[in-house]
């Protein structure tokens with residue numbers, strides 16, 4: 001049963017199938033995944049067809065196209081299903097490496113009578129199997145909403161669908177209709193209509209083009225159907241209707257034909273067959289971990305302090321509380337009005353865990369001073385031994401995610417804070433726990449090919465926070481919670497010697513915790529009453545007047561533009577639909593006399609960035625023992641999990657990808673009409689003009705075909721990612737392409753939500769959706785492989801993105817989490833002597849290479865003035 005979501009803008013669960021409820025019977029389906037090309041969005045559509053009470057895993061078997069041999073699929077799965085759905089995918093249907101067992105499936109089922117629906121690559125594959133030719137499409141179309149005209153009503157596939165309707169297309173190839181190239185056994189059911197935007201490569205401009213390519217076909221005598229478009233896209237109309245129609249056809253076929261092994265309608269898939277499903281395998285492995293009982297008895301103690309109304313509990317409060325700390329951690333959401341966490345990793349009850357993907361070594365250290373730490377435990381984690389197929393699988397996660405899931409399960413607070421005494425305020429979203437980052441190389445199938453250099457940051461790094469100040473910026477007045485985690489003395493014996501450190505996390509006694517809480521609460525009160533500059537300042541979008549420091553990109557402009565050409569070539573060949581190309585800009589701090597030697601230097605850098613680029617997911621992390629830190633001005637939420645009930649049995653996951661970026665109008669500093677004596681002021685009419693210009697830019701962004709397509713592709717990709725971990729395959733999109741404005745850029749942001757499957761822990765959820773789709777492009781796995789090649793041409797010969805492109809945030813001890821995408825971020829390593837900022841953007845077939853480089857510079861420029869200001873301050 002769907003349950004209420006804990007969001008104020010929650011929408012009712014999407015209403016699905018048009019088929020009459022009484023008429024619905026279970027259809028047993030084999031869904032073949034041609035490598036993560038929105039496949040699980042098809043699963044969601046299939047789930048909507050089920051009679052109530054039927055379980056999706058007992059009705060649909062999902063397998064990768066190369067997961068089992070053809071003989072296994074033929075003998076162990078096919079006899080026990082009524083229909084086959086072949087997913088979209090990268091590459092070509094006539095290449096076994098891209099299409100796996102799907103060619104055999106189409107050949108076999110046409111004799112067997114099982115109904116088949118091929119989507120996009122699957123559709124092209126039906127034509128290919130019958131001897132047709134799959135050629136370059138007249139226009140490559142990715143993520144655009146286009147018209148389709150139904151040209152034949154000879155089948156019931158389009159029953160209830162109007163003659164012309166809107167669909168989303170993602171393809172570079174198409175089924176040829178040239179003489180002798182379209183198989184006689186097949187019949188065209190629908191064609192492209194209206195126009196789409198296409199790039200004229202020679203003239204380098206985008207314009208409208210009309211084509212009449214095949215958009216749907218069927219076999220004349222067998223129940224085989226293909227659709228070139230994507231019925232599962234969030235912006236396609238009638239997708240559920242088409243899948244329901246296919247279901248009815250398959251059911252009729254099943255009733256007409258007594259197939260060997262076929263069971264009565266509405267029977268579930270046999271358990272031994274269901275167990276072969278990729279989904280079932282993934283759920284089993286996570287289920288085993290998450291059912292482990294928390295062994296460490298941690299409890300939360302807390303005191304709330306109300307702050308003066310309108311107070312900006314940001315930089316001034318952080319400096320007051322942690323300005324002298326040697327290992328500060330600050331998740332800084334003041335500018336987004338959310339929640340901030342201020343803490344230190346240098347406490348007796350804390351440890352920091354680090355993981356190096358290349359060696360698979362996890363180490364646990366305790367910080368002992370500003371530049372020192374001691375090793376508490378270390379181990380080489382066994383690598384995942386699942387088959388990787390042609391590029392890794394979403395269930396094939398790095399062993400560190402599994403290790404981390406086990407650790408967070410064992411460091412869960414036993415009695416999380418519920419409603420705080422006396423107040424209507426919700427308990428804080430962070431109640432102690434793990435704060436840190438997962439770098440891009442933590443992705444699935446990542447291998448030692450991307451080994452890090454000795455001075456590089458660890459691939460993942462998380463500190464246990466046993467005491468912290470959490471600011472709720474949204475409550476009125478704003479509130480500070482002083483929180484401590486206390487561990488019970490009896491838990492030490494619960495751990496094997498190697499894990500004994502878990503028993504030492506947190507305060508050893510309630511009294512010590514109470515002392516710390518009351519001292520910290522007093523410091524906050526004295527700060528609040530001292531009447532310092534508490535008032536919130538508006539974002540400053542003034543231009544930086546000093547010269548900017550020069551940061552050298554790994555891929556300079558010409559190399560970046562050349563990489564775009566190569567990327568567009570791949571897209572034209574059908575290898576990808578969207579590629580988020582990036583590069584790293586480097587600054588040798590030491591050479592500029594601006595080496596970061598301490599937490600205070602790092603804080604100074606972060607404050608320079610923050611002042612010029614206030615964002616909702618700011619962050620400062622400093623790991624003094626390895627001379628490394630992160631100062632982030634990320635505007636993008638990756639993923640958060642929230643509980644909607646006190647027992648945390650119903651948990652939700654939300655992702656907010658950004659795709660679509662444009663520069664804001666330059667804010668007028670002074671104008672000749674101003675009568676004001678104040679400097680930096682402007683008359684009302686100039687301001688009004690600026691507002692109009694700025695709004696126009698936002699509107700242009702929101703209606704730009706290319707930008708919308710980029711956003712839509714990621715929304716569909718994230719829906720697929722979330723369907724891995726969603727309960728009841730019910731993923732919703734409450735906001736599609738909203739505009740959010742930051743100091744220097746407007747961004748287009750979508751929101752995607754799902755109820756989490758009960759077995760999926762917070763690290764597992766993150767792992768399944770990692771790396772952020774907005775940083776890869778779609779389809780994710782193939783595109784990540786292409787990116788490795790494209791970005792490798794960098795001057796240092798590596799394609800490591802490091803912390804950039806990963807995620808940064810927390811796992812709260814009470815079972816919630818929140819992570820941003822690491823962009824617009826300065827990463828400092830190599831003993832504080834090197835600073836690096838990644839920047840990039842999504843490319844499609846419509847991209848203009850020069851404009852893309854411009855976009856990279858726009859993104860870099862959201863942090864470059866802050867970095868320059870820091871460097872110059874050190875040089876004085």
Ligand SMILES: C=C(O[C@@H]1C=C(C(=O)O)C=C[C@H]1O)C(=O)O
Nearest residue numbers: 658660661774823839840841842
């Ligand atoms: C790649 C970056 O940003 C990503 C790409 C965006 C885009 O293509 O519009 C927007 C936000 C991020 O998801 C970056 O900031 O470096």
Ligand SMILES: NC(=O)CC[C@H](N)C(=O)O
Nearest residue numbers: 088089120121172173574
């Ligand atoms: N979405 C898809 O299945 C794409 C199929 C094929 N790779 C193409 O680009 O045409």
